[in-house]
Amino acid sequence: MSNDGLENPVISLKLLIDKEKNKVVYAEAGGDFVDILFSFLTLPMGTLARLLEKSNSSVPIGCFNNIYASVATMSMKHFSTEASKQMLLYPGSLNQDKCQKTKLRMIDDDSQATKCFMCPMFVRSGQCSKGYSNFNTSRCSCGNLMNEVIQFQRKGVKASAGTNGVFVRSAHTSFIITDDLKVEVNSVMSTLKLLKELGYTDDCDKLVDLILDFNLQEVTALLKCLFTSDTPLTDTFLKKKSSCGIKRMLSPPPALSEEERESKADQTITVNAYVRKKEGNIMYVECGEDFVDLLFTFLAMPLQSVWGISGNGVTFGCIGNLCKSFKELSVDSASGFKCVLPHYYKCQKQQLLDDLVTTHKPPTYYRFVSFSVDHFREYCLTENSDKRLVYAWDKLLPVTSIDPKSEGNNNTADESSGFVKKGTKFIVTDDLVITPSNSSSVLGMLKDKQISLEDVECRVISMKQEEVIRLLRASLVTFSALSTGLLAMEPSSTSVPESRFYKKPKIET
Ligand SMILES: [Zn+2]
Numbered sequence: 057m058s059n060d061g062l063e064n065p066v067i068s069l070k071l072l073i074d075k076e077k078n079k080v081v082y083a084e085a086g087g088d089f090v091d092i093l094f095s096f097l098t099l100p101m102g103t104l105a106r107l108l109e110k111s112n113s114s115v116p117i118g119c120f121n122n123i124y125a126s127v128a129t130m131s132m133k134h135f136s137t138e139a140s141k142q143m144l145l146y147p148g149s150l151n152q153d154k155c156q157k158t159k160l161r162m163i164d165d166d167s168q169a170t171k172c173f174m175c176p177m178f179v180r181s182g183q184c185s186k187g188y189s190n191f192n193t194s195r196c197s198c199g200n201l202m203n204e205v206i207q208f209q210r211k212g213v214k215a216s217a218g219t220n221g222v223f224v225r226s227a228h229t230s231f232i233i234t235d236d237l238k239v240e241v242n243s244v245m246s247t248l249k250l251l252k253e254l255g256y257t258d259d260c261d262k263l264v265d266l267i268l269d270f271n272l273q274e275v276t277a278l279l280k281c282l283f284t285s286d287t288p289l290t291d292t293f294l295k296k297k298s299s300c301g302i303k304r305m306l307s308p309p310p311a312l313s314e315e316e317r318e319s320k321a322d323q324t325i326t327v328n329a330y331v332r333k334k335e336g337n338i339m340y341v342e343c344g345e346d347f348v349d350l351l352f353t354f355l356a357m358p359l360q361s362v363w364g365i366s367g368n369g370v371t372f373g374c375i376g377n378l379c380k381s382f383k384e385l386s387v388d389s390a391s392g393f394k395c396v397l398p399h400y401y402k403c404q405k406q407q408l409l410d411d412l413v414t415t416h417k418p419p420t421y422y423r424f425v426s427f428s429v430d431h432f433r434e435y436c437l438t439e440n441s442d443k444r445l446v447y448a449w450d451k452l453l454p455v456t457s458i459d460p461k462s463e464g465n466n467n468t469a470d471e472s473s474g475f476v477k478k479g480t481k482f483i484v485t486d487d488l489v490i491t492p493s494n495s496s497s498v499l500g501m502l503k504d505k506q507i508s509l510e511d512v513e514c515r516v517i518s519m520k521q522e523e524v525i526r527l528l529r530a531s532l533v534t535f536s537a538l539s540t541g542l543l544a545m546e547p548s549s550t551s552v553p554e555s556r557f558y559k560k561p562k563i564e565t
Contacts, residue, residue: 066269067092071293075262080289081254082247083233087221089270090231090239091158094223094382096279097375098155100147101362102127102355108283111276115283118532119488123351126490133477134492139191139400139460140475147356148190148398150416157222170398172206172421174455187458188421190400194460206421206455224385235289237282237374239381268293286373306533307369308544309526323408324518325350327484329542330498333513337539340485340501341517346405348482348490349474353397353406354528357413361395365412366529400460402472408524418457486538488531517542 070084083089099107101117105124108115115121127144135141148170149155172188175196183198192203224231230242232250240246256263274292281288284302327343341347354362363370363379370376399418406413462473476482483493483501491497502509519527523542530541539545 066271069268069270069293071266071268071289073264073266073294074256075264078290078294079287080235080293081256081263082235082250083289083293084242085231085233087224087226087229087231088158090224090233090385091222092275092278093233093237093239093378094386095151095155095158096282097360097363097379097382098149098151098223098358100149100356100358102144102147103149104279104283104359105355106145107276108280111280113280115280116535117283118530118534119537120354120531122485122488123355123490123531126488127352127355130490130492134480135475136461136473136477137463138193139189142191142193143400143460144352144355144475148400149356149358150396150398151358154222173202174204174206174423175200175202176204178204178423185458186453186455188455189458189460190398191460194458195463221387223382223387225387233289234377235287237288237378237381239378239385241385282373282375282378284373288374302373303371304373304533305371306529306540309367309369309529311522323405324520325405325408325524326516326518329515329517329538330512331515331543332507333511336543337536337545338486338543339505339507339512340483341538342493342498343482343484345474345476345478345480345482347484347519348476349403350405350408350524351484351488351490352475353401353403353409353413354531356397356401357395361413362528362532365395365409365525366532367525370529370533372533399457402459403461403474404472405474408519408521410521412521412525420457421455423453423455484538486536488537 067085067089069089072081072084073079074081096104101120102124104117105121108117109121109124124144127141130141132138132141152170170190171192172190173192173194174188175184175198177196177198177200178184178186184200185197188206189202192201192205194202196202226241231239232242232247233239234250240250251257251260278288278292281291285291286302325343325346327341327347329341330339331337332339357365359375360379360382363375395413397413397415399415402415406415459472461475481493482490483497484490485501502512517523519542526544527537527541531537534540536545
């Protein structure tokens with residue numbers, strides 16, 4: 057692909073507008089625009105929180121902004137390694153390459169392309185771990201930083217001459233997108249049906265066409281509207297603001313049968329919850345690293361997976377419509393919304409999410425060393441490389457991934473460590489602000505809220521998969537994830553509580 061026109065790329069859109077109401081009826085666009093809409097759903101929650109933070113406005117995605125801000129503000133000493141913090145602040149995704157291919161790749165100039173690093177002494181020293189890391193802050197067992205980028209043998213360029221887009225099937229087709237983000241293939245039938253549904257039967261003179269160029273700046277505006285508006289196209293293109301409000305609703309998920317509960321019974325996470333006796337809400341929980349590792353894993357999960365796992369009974373603006381359209385029009389229809397994370401996110405307590413969240417199998421590379429008369433050459437082959445090019449098979453050294461979350465040893469991904477240091481205690485507030493705990497933080501918090509110790513009781517809460525799913529869906533839609541998710545309390549309000557919204561942190565890197 058050439059870089060032409062990347063300076064100021066635009067996508068042409070045709071909007072059908074209701075003049076009287078100053079409202080978008082629908083947009084007509086090509087696959088390139090739909091790809092951008094769908095790419096939003098593939099972004100990890102941590103990336104969404106960061107991009108919206110960067111746009112200098114408080115756009116709340118339930119409690120996810122607080123989890124993200126907690127990672128950003130927590131001191132490095134509480135993380136198992138530097139890489140652990142890095143992978144949470146800039147979550148990696150298996151869709152990263154695809155997002156880069158969308159026409160307006162606003163998405164994330166900060167996230168690093170997935171690179172692999174090795175110890176520079178790898179070939180020469182016998183003490184080196186025979187592994188690679190995806191982070192250049194990992195340390196080899198010989199003591200050196202693993203900061204040498206692995207150069208891969210150039211892959212044969214795959215011709216991308218399909219008729220498909222990046223995420224959407226049939227890139228060249230035209231689509232219609234309603235104001236509430238239902239996407240359909242454009243046809244006379246579908247437009248007429250839609251106009252009828254929206255009540256435009258015979259008063260079509262108030263409808264006008266508007267052709268406009270959609271540019272890079274507006275991608276962020278559109279993304280913001282996805283989380284703040286029930287009419288994102290109108291708000292992005294006509295009103296230039298997103299204050300019209302958004303519907304957030306959560307009804308309880310269907311309870312699992314005894315049998316289903318039993319089958320998932322082996323693992324639990326236990327926390328001490330401090331509950332206000334009268335109000336019945338959780339003020340905060342005190343927990344070990346297992347619960348925090350689980351909450352941090354939420355940041356790596358793509359929006360579409362969080363939505364899929366949350367199941368029925370969740371309303372959050374137009375996200376449901378967009379997810380449904382994505383499912384219908386996706387290139388990769390088989391994959392559904394299964395959550396597969398890059399291998400380095402693997403950690404123990406994710407087994408609680410068992411069949412719902414899995415990690416990708418780390419690829420093994422082959423290091424090839426060749427000596428010729430005048431130079432020494434090393435490069436790496438991927439599993440898919442054409443190995444016929446290599447005549448000296450005995451010089452192929454397999455290089456497997458190490459767990460960048462564990463420091464200075466050769467843990468394989470099977471014994472993966474967590475993101476935070478073992479043995480640390482944490483405090484998590486109802487809206488998921490996470491801090492390392494000490495005795496003064498507990499008392500300080502009670503004092504801050506002017507609550508006497510007598511009004512508070514401590515309850516032990518054990519979580520299994522069912523509770524974790526409840527917690528995840530409550531984190532997306534409410535600002536009281538613990539009370540709603542774990543005590544099944546009605547979310548008191550679905551409007552953004554000003555006072556609870558976490559203060560904007562300084563991002564420490
Ligand atoms: Zn080494």
